[in-house]
Amino acid sequence: MKIAVSAKQIPDPAIEPTYENGSLFRPDEQVLDDTDRYGIELALQIKEAMDAEVIVISMGPEGTQKGIKQALQMGPDRAILVSDPELKNSNSLTTAKVIANLIKRLNIDYFICGVESTDGYTGLVPQQVSRIIKFPCISFIKSAEITEGKIIAERQTDFGYETLTIPKKGVLSVTAGGVEPRYPNFKEILAAKNKEVEILSLNDLEIKGNNSLKYRNIIQSNIKKAGEKIVDEGNGAEIIFNKLKELKAV
Amino acid sequence: MKVLIVGEINENKISTNSLELINKAKDISSEIFVCTVGSSEKVEAQIEGIECTYIKTNQNILSTHSVADAIKEFTDLHSIKVILCSSTYLGRDIAAFLSADYDSAAVTNVIDIDASSAFTVTTAINGGKELYTTDIESDIKIVVIRPKSFAPIESEISNITIDNILVIKNSELDVKIEKLNIEEKSGPQLEDASLVISAGRGLGEAKNLNIINDLAFKLDAAVGATRAIVDAGWVPYSYQVGQTGKTVKPDIYIACGISGATQHQVGMKDSKYIIAINKDEDAAIFQIADLGIVGDVHQVIPQLINLI
Numbered sequence: 001m002k003i004a005v006s007a008k009q010i011p012d013p014a015i016e017p018t019y020e021n022g023s024l025f026r027p028d029e030q031v032l033d034d035t036d037r038y039g040i041e042l043a044l045q046i047k048e049a050m051d052a053e054v055i056v057i058s059m060g061p062e063g064t065q066k067g068i069k070q071a072l073q074m075g076p077d078r079a080i081l082v083s084d085p086e087l088k089n090s091n092s093l094t095t096a097k098v099i100a101n102l103i104k105r106l107n108i109d110y111f112i113c114g115v116e117s118t119d120g121y122t123g124l125v126p127q128q129v130s131r132i133i134k135f136p137c138i139s140f141i142k143s144a145e146i147t148e149g150k151i152i153a154e155r156q157t158d159f160g161y162e163t164l165t166i167p168k169k170g171v172l173s174v175t176a177g178g179v180e181p182r183y184p185n186f187k188e189i190l191a192a193k194n195k196e197v198e199i200l201s202l203n204d205l206e207i208k209g210n211n212s213l214k215y216r217n218i219i220q221s222n223i224k225k226a227g228e229k230i231v232d233e234g235n236g237a238e239i240i241f242n243k244l245k246e247l248k249a250v
Numbered sequence: 251m252k253v254l255i256v257g258e259i260n261e262n263k264i265s266t267n268s269l270e271l272i273n274k275a276k277d278i279s280s281e282i283f284v285c286t287v288g289s290s291e292k293v294e295a296q297i298e299g300i301e302c303t304y305i306k307t308n309q310n311i312l313s314t315h316s317v318a319d320a321i322k323e324f325t326d327l328h329s330i331k332v333i334l335c336s337s338t339y340l341g342r343d344i345a346a347f348l349s350a351d352y353d354s355a356a357v358t359n360v361i362d363i364d365a366s367s368a369f370t371v372t373t374a375i376n377g378g379k380e381l382y383t384t385d386i387e388s389d390i391k392i393v394v395i396r397p398k399s400f401a402p403i404e405s406e407i408s409n410i411t412i413d414n415i416l417v418i419k420n421s422e423l424d425v426k427i428e429k430l431n432i433e434e435k436s437g438p439q440l441e442d443a444s445l446v447i448s449a450g451r452g453l454g455e456a457k458n459l460n461i462i463n464d465l466a467f468k469l470d471a472a473v474g475a476t477r478a479i480v481d482a483g484w485v486p487y488s489y490q491v492g493q494t495g496k497t498v499k500p501d502i503y504i505a506c507g508i509s510g511a512t513q514h515q516v517g518m519k520d521s522k523y524i525i526a527i528n529k530d531e532d533a534a535i536f537q538i539a540d541l542g543i544v545g546d547v548h549q550v551i552p553q554l555i556n557l558i
Contacts, residue, residue, distance in 0.1 A: 016376060016512075017376065019375075019382075091355040092346075092349070092355060092356070093349055093355040094355075096350065115494065121358070121359060122359075123358055124342070124345065124346040124349060124356055124358060125346075127343050127346030127347055128347075128349055130315075130423075131346065131349075131350035131351065132350050134423065136312075136425050137314060137343065137423070139339065139342070139343055142487060155312070158258075159433065159488075160431045160488075161431050162312070162427045162428075162429065163427070164425050164426065164427050164428055165425075165426070165428065166425075167425055170425075175487060176477060176480075176481050176494070177480060177481035177483065210353055210355050210388075212353075212355050212386060212387045213355045213357065213385070213386060214384065214385040214387055216368075216370055216383040216384060218375070218380050218382050219381050219383070220380060220381075221374065221379055226539060226542070227540035227541055228540075228541060228542065229531070229536050229542035230542065230543055230544065231545070232544060236527070236550045236553070237550050237553030238553075240527075240543060240550070241557040241558065243523075243525065244469075244502070244558075247523060249445055249469060249501070249502055250558050
């Protein structure tokens with residue numbers, strides 16, 4: 001079995017992002033999007049139960065490759081990075097086309113990823129990939145368990161969740177908290193140093209990107225100003241209570 | 251410019267989210283179509299003066315690809331140029347599938363549309379401090395809209411007639427659902443409540459949520475949560491308020507032990523009155539709170555419960 005997992009390298013999310021002409025500024029050193037750790041974890045659990053090769057797929061500027069190394073340290077076998085100046089600023093559909101192309105080439109059984117990246121929050125790529133490669137799509141997985149050669153998943157719905165058995169092939173997106181991502185151990189950190197990172201360009205893939213979105217501008221929003229801030233000296237509850245009375249909530 | 255709204259069902263009736271999209275669509279065009287998707291037998295999804303279709307699914311089959319096939323057929327038949335979906339599980343799947351079908355990059359998290367000259371959509375970035383606008387230049391435009399971005403339409407709604415029901419075809423991409431699990435929640439619905447009390451990491455541990463629940467019960471409020479405590483497994487995902495969760499705009503929002511990450515602010519910053527309780531006087535939540543109490547939630551909330 002072959003499983004592909006996504007590993008997006010993103011700017012450190014603790015730092016407020018900046019934009020240059022509408023595109024997110026990406027420093028040389030980018031980190032693994034925590035969202036991807038859930039997909040990688042599920043892939044590794046499947047590998048442990050059923051024997052599979054787990055391949056990390058990433059797209060974006062090469063930089064220091066820190067994020068890809070972080071992904072490999074969790075335990076996947078190797079990584080493929082598609083990096084091309086032409087891909088700068090690409091929209092979700094172009095990203096999905098690149099991933100779909102790789103999945104077809106590699107003859108992948110499952111593509112597993114997070115629900116949405118922490119830098120773009122578009123949340124379309126898993127489903128777009130499934131549509132392009134004509135795989136069943138099980139999005140928003142909130143928990144998964146592997147028993148007797150079957151992957152049983154719970155999928156989030158508006159009113160609760162639905163339980164289903166994952167088919168033989170599929171695109172799976174895992175919500176934050178869906179599985180418990182492992183911390184890399186010393187052995188895996190060492191092993192990751194020798195894992196292959198193959199770098200491909202658009203020429204290697206023969207893809208026509210999508211160019212239908214045009215950045216217009218960024219404007220300041222009418223953000224609301226802070227109101228009063230009072231240090232509780234035993235009267236905090238009363239202040240809130242009086243305000244709730246004034247607002248006719250009590 | 252023909253506009254199609256992908257509607258959804260809530261308790262056998264077209265959802266409020268869908269009614270918001272229909273209202274906005276009227277700004278954009280006079281030719282509006284609605285395809286509502288659901289598995290109920292009988293639904294109130296016929297909006298006065300609008301051509302409405304009900305796409306009926308089987309609740310025991312995950313058939314999102316088949317639903318997208320049906321919507322694509324409808325779109326082609328009627329030469330639809332704009333497709334609007336809500337930012338829900340179904341809406342996001344369908345928009346993505348159609349985006350691949352039509353080679354049209356969809357835009358998600360949209361809070362406004364301006365179709366007066368170009369087709370421009372607005373999304374919020376950096377927790378809503380800035381607005382990012384994009385022109386969609388594809389032939390068929392696909393937009394996923396955040397709930398509560400527009401007021402719902404107030405037209406008469408009646409039962410859909412049998413002639414307007416479209417039963418979807420099966421597809422080899424369908425997945426059988428073995429069990430449907432409904433999470434019962436008491437009290438008002440999070441999205442509709444006029445008062446929301448949300449909890450964050452500052453509560454310390456899951457068992458301390460009982461003070462939040464007690465306060466919510468006394469005030470007839472809905473309970474919300476940050477992504478951090480949802481990830482930690484304290485409450486189900488359906489409680490989550492923020493970028494990846496629900497958008498709420500209650501009259502009063504009480505943030506308890508919430509630091510106020512931008513991802514959380516996106517889901518609640520438009521509440522009419524925000525009260526925040528947090529030990530850390532530098533917590534970002536105080537920047538948007540109308541009333542901020544720098545204090546310990548474990549003391550302030552029980553005292554407040556006693557006062558009510």
